[in-house]
Amino acid sequence: MATRTWTKYPYFEEETSADVVIARMGTDIDPRLRQVMTAAITHLHAFVKEVRPNHKEWLAAIQFLTRTGHMSTDWRQEYILLSDTLGVTMLVDAINNSHGDGATENTILGPFYVENPPHYPNGTNICLDGKGEPLVVRGRVLDTDGNPIAGATIDAWQTNEDGFYDVQQKGVQPEMNLRGIFTTDADGRYWFRTVKPRFYPIPDDGPVGQLLAAMGRGPNRAAHIHFKVKAPGLEEVITHVFPPDCPYLETDAVFGVKETLIGDFRHVDDAAEAARLGFTNPYWALDWDFTLARAK
Amino acid sequence: MATRTWTKYPYFEEETSADVVIARMGTDIDPRLRQVMTAAITHLHAFVKEVRPNHKEWLAAIQFLTRTGHMSTDWRQEYILLSDTLGVTMLVDAINNSHGDGATENTILGPFYVENPPHYPNGTNICLDGKGEPLVVRGRVLDTDGNPIAGATIDAWQTNEDGFYDVQQKGVQPEMNLRGIFTTDADGRYWFRTVKPRFYPIPDDGPVGQLLAAMGRGPNRAAHIHFKVKAPGLEEVITHVFPPDCPYLETDAVFGVKETLIGDFRHVDDAAEAARLGFTNPYWALDWDFTLARAK
Numbered sequence: 001m002a003t004r005t006w007t008k009y010p011y012f013e014e015e016t017s018a019d020v021v022i023a024r025m026g027t028d029i030d031p032r033l034r035q036v037m038t039a040a041i042t043h044l045h046a047f048v049k050e051v052r053p054n055h056k057e058w059l060a061a062i063q064f065l066t067r068t069g070h071m072s073t074d075w076r077q078e079y080i081l082l083s084d085t086l087g088v089t090m091l092v093d094a095i096n097n098s099h100g101d102g103a104t105e106n107t108i109l110g111p112f113y114v115e116n117p118p119h120y121p122n123g124t125n126i127c128l129d130g131k132g133e134p135l136v137v138r139g140r141v142l143d144t145d146g147n148p149i150a151g152a153t154i155d156a157w158q159t160n161e162d163g164f165y166d167v168q169q170k171g172v173q174p175e176m177n178l179r180g181i182f183t184t185d186a187d188g189r190y191w192f193r194t195v196k197p198r199f200y201p202i203p204d205d206g207p208v209g210q211l212l213a214a215m216g217r218g219p220n221r222a223a224h225i226h227f228k229v230k231a232p233g234l235e236e237v238i239t240h241v242f243p244p245d246c247p248y249l250e251t252d253a254v255f256g257v258k259e260t261l262i263g264d265f266r267h268v269d270d271a272a273e274a275a276r277l278g279f280t281n282p283y284w285a286l287d288w289d290f291t292l293a294r295a296k
Numbered sequence: 297m298a299t300r301t302w303t304k305y306p307y308f309e310e311e312t313s314a315d316v317v318i319a320r321m322g323t324d325i326d327p328r329l330r331q332v333m334t335a336a337i338t339h340l341h342a343f344v345k346e347v348r349p350n351h352k353e354w355l356a357a358i359q360f361l362t363r364t365g366h367m368s369t370d371w372r373q374e375y376i377l378l379s380d381t382l383g384v385t386m387l388v389d390a391i392n393n394s395h396g397d398g399a400t401e402n403t404i405l406g407p408f409y410v411e412n413p414p415h416y417p418n419g420t421n422i423c424l425d426g427k428g429e430p431l432v433v434r435g436r437v438l439d440t441d442g443n444p445i446a447g448a449t450i451d452a453w454q455t456n457e458d459g460f461y462d463v464q465q466k467g468v469q470p471e472m473n474l475r476g477i478f479t480t481d482a483d484g485r486y487w488f489r490t491v492k493p494r495f496y497p498i499p500d501d502g503p504v505g506q507l508l509a510a511m512g513r514g515p516n517r518a519a520h521i522h523f524k525v526k527a528p529g530l531e532e533v534i535t536h537v538f539p540p541d542c543p544y545l546e547t548d549a550v551f552g553v554k555e556t557l558i559g560d561f562r563h564v565d566d567a568a569e570a571a572r573l574g575f576t577n578p579y580w581a582l583d584w585d586f587t588l589a590r591a592k
Contacts, residue, residue, distance in 0.1 A: 069365005
């Protein structure tokens with residue numbers, strides 16, 4: 001062994017391994033990248049020291065990450081699925097949205113939002129193929145002081161009764177089926193007609209689906225209607241409302257359910273009201289208000 | 297909001313996010329997977345809470361992981377490179393090898409090992425194309441009590457003077473250039489002739505190379521000769537020996553250098569000895585002993 005009296009960078013040692021790697025970063029690099037990589041390297045090394053993988057396990061991890069990349073294409077993003085199913089997408093969402101101020105809680109946008117959906121007058125039925133159990137959604141948009149907000153827009157989208165979005169069934173569902181934007185009236189009120197949404201599985205034929213199965217978890221998302229609600233001077237909220245009778249509320253594959261977002265979907269038996277709504281009887285009704293925080 | 301009095305699984309909350317995800321694992325799953333995923337989820341959520349990424353940063357991370365997968369093929373493993381350059385491969389290696397018992401320290405195997413290299417008598421020159429600065433390597437294999445071990449095998453492989461392994465330059469270098477297995481004599485001695493190895497860059501035209509550059513780090517591995525040494529009843533060691541004059545010792549891209557693995561490569565000016573070795577004068581000489589631990 002040759003004796004070296006001084007080294008600028010320390011050599012690898014198991015005990016100090018994360019420090020050795022972190023110390024290698026240059027002095028003249030992006031400070032945010034340094035912060036992120038310092039935290040990433042620290043947690044990665046702590047994780048490895050905690051689980052002490054053998055070579056076979058380490059290689060299995062490498063192969064899982066590789067397969068997850070290979071599964072990703074322009075129309076299938078397996079790494080986003082991984083982030084979703086490990087609760088990371090919800091966490092990033094929570095970090096980037098205000099809460100605790102009485103505003104409606106947010107949840108994830110998901111991959112099925114379509115830009116420029118149709119604008120409709122209140123009361124329009126966004127179910128374009130007449131399939132599914134009819135549902136009327138009615139409510140107000142308020143600010144956190146309880147003032148009704150006129151001119152707020154409510155952008156809604158959801159699955160059909162088979163658990164598919166229009167974009168997943170091109171040629172089967174009409175284009176822009178179960179999507180539309182509504183605007184609140186002078187009293188802050190909106191309403192529209194649709195059908196009851198259904199739960200659906202995330203794509204589970206890839207490595208993430210295999211990991212979920214190995215963890216004893218299922219691929220289903222709880223049934224929901226997506227909403228994107230905004231008004232000038234107020235903070236936009238991107239959220240869902242969930243029917244309380246969905247069997248997957250507590251096991252939503254992407255952790256999208258929040259207790260405050262479970263709506264009181266009522267099964268209504270009222271032939272006269274059904275007729276007025278153009279619905280078969282009985283039908284479903286949801287009263288749902290959105291509360292928006294003052295924009296920062 | 298519908299009131300729910302009981303839930304089997306808790307809903308997502310920012311504060312308890314990792315616990316919510318961990319609680320979802322089934323009861324009847326592989327206990328090792330549970331242990332690994334519990335640690336992975338815990339560290340992943342702690343990392344996200346520490347760096348608080350915005351959506352753009354989160355998407356950049358998703359895209360980096362996806363590109364790293366896409367870059368991986370049968371002959372290029374970008375995730376192993378990522379593991380190597382973040383010091384994880386060395387850490388897994390350290391965890392799985394005994395040390396501190398006086399045995400020669402291990403370092404990583406690397407991707408260029410070839411099964412079934414030629415067995416040679418001691419003294420053979422493994423440099424098959426006559427290029428490079430000549431080097432003679434001489435030493436012994438010992439146990440940790442200092443006893444010489446007869447019949448130990450020393451499997452050596454290395455780059456040529458341009459920094460390439462034979463398998464990287466098929467058709468340019470002779471097959472099995474700079475590879476060979478030697479066996480110790482009755483006194484535990486081995487020797488062979490070769491050329492001085494040269495530093496070389498890891499493949500840096502992919503996402504890992506881009507990350508290294510952004511971190512202010514270079515792609516070069518310090519020059520080294522690989523060794524795999526074994527003998528019956530003793531623990532195999534997979535290691536490198538590094539020349540002390542390599543400019544990349546302290547910045548080896550994969551953290552493979554350990555202080556005890558830097559060899560005393562001497563530049564020898566001795567025309568008679570050079571002639572006896574069939575070398576041009578001056579030449580390089582390395583005396584290097586391997587110490588193997590008792591097998592467990």
